[in-house]
Amino acid sequence: MVSQNVLQKYEMVIGLEVHVELKTRTKIFCSCPTDFGAEPNTQCCPICAGLPGALPVLNRQALYYAIKAGLATNCKIASTTKQHRKHYFYPDLPNAYQISQYDKPLCENGYLDIETGKGTKRIGITRIHIEEDAGKLVHLEGEGTLIDCNRGGVPLIEIVSEPDIRSAEEAKAYLQKLRAVIMYTGISDCKMNEGSFRCDVNISVRKKGEKGLGVRAEIKNINSFLFVVRAIEYEFARQVEAIEAGETLVQETRRFDSATGKTYSMRTKENATDYRYMPNPDLPVIEVTGELLDRLKSEIPMLPDQRKKKYTEEYGLTPYAAEQITVQRETADYFEKAAALTDYPVLVANMILTDIARLQQPDQTDIPILPVHLAAIAQMAGEGRINSRTGRILVQELWENDTDPEKLVEEKGLEQISDINILSGYAKEVIAENPKTVSDYLSGKAAAFQALVGQVMKKTGGRGNPVIIQEILKRLIHKKE
Amino acid sequence: MKEEITAKTVSQLSRLLAKKEVSAVETVSAYIQKIQDLNGSLGAYITVTEKAALKQAEEVDRLRAKGESLPLLAGIPVGLKDNICTKGTPTTCASRMLEGFVPPYNAFVVDLLESQMAVMLGKLNMDEFAMGSSNETSYFGPVRNPVDTERVPGGSSGGCTAAVAAGLAAFALGSDTAGSIRQPAAFCGVVGLKPTYGAVSRRGLVALASSLDQIGPITKDVGDSALVFEAIAKHDEQDATSVRREYPPLAKILEKGAEGLRIGLPKELFSDIISGEVKTAVKAAAERLEALGAKLDEVSLPLLKAAHSACFVISAAEASSNMGKFDGIKYGYRAKDCGSIDEIYKFSRSQGFGRGVKRRILLGNLFLSAGHYQKYYSNALKIRTLIRRDFENVFEKFDLILTPTTPTTAYKLGEKRGDPLEIYMGDICTAAANMAGLPALSLPCGADLSGLPVGMQLIGNAFDEPLIYRAAYAYEQSAKTARRKDD
Numbered sequence: 001m002v003s004q005n006v007l008q009k010y011e012m013v014i015g016l017e018v019h020v021e022l023k024t025r026t027k028i029f030c031s032c033p034t035d036f037g038a039e040p041n042t043q044c045c046p047i048c049a050g051l052p053g054a055l056p057v058l059n060r061q062a063l064y065y066a067i068k069a070g071l072a073t074n075c076k077i078a079s080t081t082k083q084h085r086k087h088y089f090y091p092d093l094p095n096a097y098q099i100s101q102y103d104k105p106l107c108e109n110g111y112l113d114i115e116t117g118k119g120t121k122r123i124g125i126t127r128i129h130i131e132e133d134a135g136k137l138v139h140l141e142g143e144g145t146l147i148d149c150n151r152g153g154v155p156l157i158e159i160v161s162e163p164d165i166r167s168a169e170e171a172k173a174y175l176q177k178l179r180a181v182i183m184y185t186g187i188s189d190c191k192m193n194e195g196s197f198r199c200d201v202n203i204s205v206r207k208k209g210e211k212g213l214g215v216r217a218e219i220k221n222i223n224s225f226l227f228v229v230r231a232i233e234y235e236f237a238r239q240v241e242a243i244e245a246g247e248t249l250v251q252e253t254r255r256f257d258s259a260t261g262k263t264y265s266m267r268t269k270e271n272a273t274d275y276r277y278m279p280n281p282d283l284p285v286i287e288v289t290g291e292l293l294d295r296l297k298s299e300i301p302m303l304p305d306q307r308k309k310k311y312t313e314e315y316g317l318t319p320y321a322a323e324q325i326t327v328q329r330e331t332a333d334y335f336e337k338a339a340a341l342t343d344y345p346v347l348v349a350n351m352i353l354t355d356i357a358r359l360q361q362p363d364q365t366d367i368p369i370l371p372v373h374l375a376a377i378a379q380m381a382g383e384g385r386i387n388s389r390t391g392r393i394l395v396q397e398l399w400e401n402d403t404d405p406e407k408l409v410e411e412k413g414l415e416q417i418s419d420i421n422i423l424s425g426y427a428k429e430v431i432a433e434n435p436k437t438v439s440d441y442l443s444g445k446a447a448a449f450q451a452l453v454g455q456v457m458k459k460t461g462g463r464g465n466p467v468i469i470q471e472i473l474k475r476l477i478h479k480k481e
Numbered sequence: 482m483k484e485e486i487t488a489k490t491v492s493q494l495s496r497l498l499a500k501k502e503v504s505a506v507e508t509v510s511a512y513i514q515k516i517q518d519l520n521g522s523l524g525a526y527i528t529v530t531e532k533a534a535l536k537q538a539e540e541v542d543r544l545r546a547k548g549e550s551l552p553l554l555a556g557i558p559v560g561l562k563d564n565i566c567t568k569g570t571p572t573t574c575a576s577r578m579l580e581g582f583v584p585p586y587n588a589f590v591v592d593l594l595e596s597q598m599a600v601m602l603g604k605l606n607m608d609e610f611a612m613g614s615s616n617e618t619s620y621f622g623p624v625r626n627p628v629d630t631e632r633v634p635g636g637s638s639g640g641c642t643a644a645v646a647a648g649l650a651a652f653a654l655g656s657d658t659a660g661s662i663r664q665p666a667a668f669c670g671v672v673g674l675k676p677t678y679g680a681v682s683r684r685g686l687v688a689l690a691s692s693l694d695q696i697g698p699i700t701k702d703v704g705d706s707a708l709v710f711e712a713i714a715k716h717d718e719q720d721a722t723s724v725r726r727e728y729p730p731l732a733k734i735l736e737k738g739a740e741g742l743r744i745g746l747p748k749e750l751f752s753d754i755i756s757g758e759v760k761t762a763v764k765a766a767a768e769r770l771e772a773l774g775a776k777l778d779e780v781s782l783p784l785l786k787a788a789h790s791a792c793f794v795i796s797a798a799e800a801s802s803n804m805g806k807f808d809g810i811k812y813g814y815r816a817k818d819c820g821s822i823d824e825i826y827k828f829s830r831s832q833g834f835g836r837g838v839k840r841r842i843l844l845g846n847l848f849l850s851a852g853h854y855q856k857y858y859s860n861a862l863k864i865r866t867l868i869r870r871d872f873e874n875v876f877e878k879f880d881l882i883l884t885p886t887t888p889t890t891a892y893k894l895g896e897k898r899g900d901p902l903e904i905y906m907g908d909i910c911t912a913a914a915n916m917a918g919l920p921a922l923s924l925p926c927g928a929d930l931s932g933l934p935v936g937m938q939l940i941g942n943a944f945d946e947p948l949i950y951r952a953a954y955a956y957e958q959s960a961k962t963a964r965r966k967d968d
Binding site for chain 2: 046049050051052053054055056057058085087089091094095096097145147274276277278281282283284
């Protein structure tokens with residue numbers, strides 16, 4: 001392997017092609033359902049099985065979803081667009097052509113802004129086009145190969161980025177942002193394990209400072225962010241090593257093996273298929289009217305970047321908290337509902353990102369607590385009626401059995417104790433009972449003070465106001481001295 | 482009586498059936514008898530579905546006996562070109578490639594005919610995958626012209642036109658990509674319509690060239706053509722190229738006559754490329770139309786020849802794409818002893834397709850390939866735009882265009898075999914209408930010196946089938962009267 005010193009002389013130039021399955025109820029050119037995981041060949045008809053005489057009719061919903069993807073990524077939407085046939089022979093492609101788009105894609109010239117270590121960076125989006133997915137081959141050891149047409153004809157969009165990406169981290173940030181934006185629009189589940197969000201990486205390398213592009217490799221069909229990062233890192237080193245060794249790189253398609261972490265050549269450009277693109281005569285030119293665009297625009301919810309801005313400016317969240325809250329649309333929606341019902345939105349955000357996040361399973365987005373209840377907890381905490389510990393306990397209790405937290409506080413007597421006389425009494429007892437800890441504190445051990453606070457808190461049954469307890473303790477200890 | 486039944490037109494039969502002067506079973510039996518007598522020598526049918534036909538006929542008779550009023554086509558025997566899918570009945574496209582293929586669905590037009598209770602007699606022979614103009618390329622053997630069995634019936638809908646001309650079907654549905662309905666109609670002396678692109682659904686038609694293909698009626702006379710066209714020109718939501726368009730009732734329009742219709746005669750199709758005898762017959766027909774009150778004038782369509790070449794490029798390109806699905810994997814013919822997926826493709830397609838089909842696939846792939854796309858396919862599309870404009874200009878001043886349907890009358894079997902270029906010249910008069918998506922009808926207009934039928938073609942503006950039918954019907958009625966006088 002080449003050394004870090006050598007690698008540092010080079011930079012990588014990366015463009016990403018992402019395929020996203022649209023979650024329409026039916027397929028793109030027929031009325032077969034698109035549900036994942038059905039018995040093989042139970043969701044196909046003469047159209048998706050490529051029987052002679054069968055004709056495709058475009059599912060308008062797929063078109064609308066694709067336009068939404070374009071609008072959400074700042075693309076220009078074509079007023080007219082064509083669908084093409086892309087020809088190649090493979091058994092999972094019953095017509096021997098895939099219906100896709102060639103020139104005149106539906107969406108062009110968009111961008112996404114990503115957060116990098118060096119601040120915000122804009123990644124250009126070359127185009128987004130609509131196409132159909134292929135079927136699936138099932139290879140049975142010793143028995144041959146079977147074809148499952150269920151996935152054939154599931155609507156896809158292909159999102160092609162400009163070669164603006166310069167590191168694996170940027171690639172990951174772009175993919176995460178893209179996924180978040182797509183999920184916000186509600187057009188796809190983007191489930192990587194089910195293949196509804198998959199990525200091809202185009203990568204070449206060049207010496208830093210050079211303007212021209214190197215010979216690129218395309219790494220096909222990577223289905224996790226982690227693998228994208230690993231594939232890029234491996235491929236970067238491989239290409240640099242080849243150049244350093246004086247080898248000539250060839251333009252090729254490679255595959256990533258997650259078991260070895262390496263990429264392997266599948267075919268070179270010399271063996272590339274001539275797809276013989278042709279406008280599909282079965283499908284008329286698609287016209288996108290201004291009215292349609294206006295309607296679809298109005299249906300696009302506020303996207304992560306806009307929400308982030310709103311949360312920092314209006315609710316006073318830190319940029320970090322705002323970024324975290326907006327990763328999932330469901331979380332952001334929940335936050336907004338709760339934040340509107342309290343004077344303390346920052347506390348709502350903190351509870352979501354700590355107390356609630358702790359209770360959620362990985363990938364879980366739903367929160368079984370009514371927003372109004374979480375808002376009430378924040379309100380009580382903000383007004384000093386409960387302390388943060390009680391807040392955490394309430395979240396835990398409501399998570400298991402959602403109820404009105406105000407009543408709960410009342411019934412269980414969870415109100416914060418801020419009465420100076422009561423707290424002073426407990427503090428005096430604690431000082432008397434823990435002379436060693438007090439002297440430790442006085443000799444400069446900060447942890448000793450926290451232990452004393454803890455002791456007082458214990459005596460209040462966890463309901464003491466921590467700020468007042470600290471003040472009283474300090475006053476009493478120093479007065480004694 | 483049996484001979485009489487098979488000589489009747491659809492409208493005559495329909496009346497007889499409605500008045501119960503003849504039963505559907507009698508009608509269908511007469512046709513089946515005639516098929517048994519003649520199909521051996523003509524080769525018009527690939528599949529005859531006599532049992533199902535008789536059963537359907539019985540059902541029609543039963544309903545009629547109950548006093549129900551039935552659709553016009555109820556009990557009328559029809560033959561379908563074998564590239565129109567029929568549920569449960571093999572659809573071969575006259576190719577080995579579709580061996581054993583039985584569609585699980587009907588073409589939209591078949592559903593329409595079934596709803597009209599027409600009775601399907603069987604599936605008609607054709608050039609393999611509709612590629613050809615002589616009907617000599619069928620895997621099931623050639624079709625012969627009933628006018629002279631030494632001669633070809635034309636193609637690719639030669640089985641349809643031979644069947645209708647010989648009385649083996651009351652009418653037939655064929656398909657036309659560059660002249661495949663009109664040219665054989667002219668050769669066999671019957672009437673064939675290529676409708677406006679989008680007027681008739683293509684769903685269930687095994688595509689040759691999807692942007693050019695249309696299904697159309699082949700009938701004994703013009704009245705029948707209008708009647709059948711009306712039955713099949715319905716919007717189909719499941720064909721994205723099907724147009725939502727209502728035609729006015731055609732039966733009334735037929736009677737309006739040719740008076741005042743402005744008809745252009747393109748000089749390019751009255752030139753040396755057309756045989757003298759054909760020209761003479763078509764010119765005489767033009768004079769008759771003029772006598773009927775039509776206004777005739779010469780026009781020019783300078784791009785006709787270029788359109789014909791461009792039509793070949795587009796049709797081969799689309800055909801090469803459409804033929805890809807026949808890969809030996811899912812249905813149809815698969816070669817034996819294949820060691821790999823590539824061998825399944827290679828051997829199945831090599832053995833399953835005939836020469837003409839392979840030639841088109843190879844040419845079509847060439848036309849679409851990187852490095853040739855601009856020169857061939859892209860230029861062909863440009864010419865297509867230009868010929869459309871040519872027609873638009875002509876139709877600003879004219880209602881219809883009149884041309885010969887074919888450069889010659891029917892030639893002998895084997896005469897042009899091995900000369901694909903010459904056979905392809907047979908489309909010179911017809912291809913432009915497909916390129917521009919226009920309706921065009923061929924109807925008989927006399928004979929050459931050997932007594933072989935000559936066809937004339939009327940081309941209309943998009944959706945102007947009613948005007949075409951007015952002129953064609955007026956001509957046909959007048960010619961019939963004249964013949965009677967001669968007799």
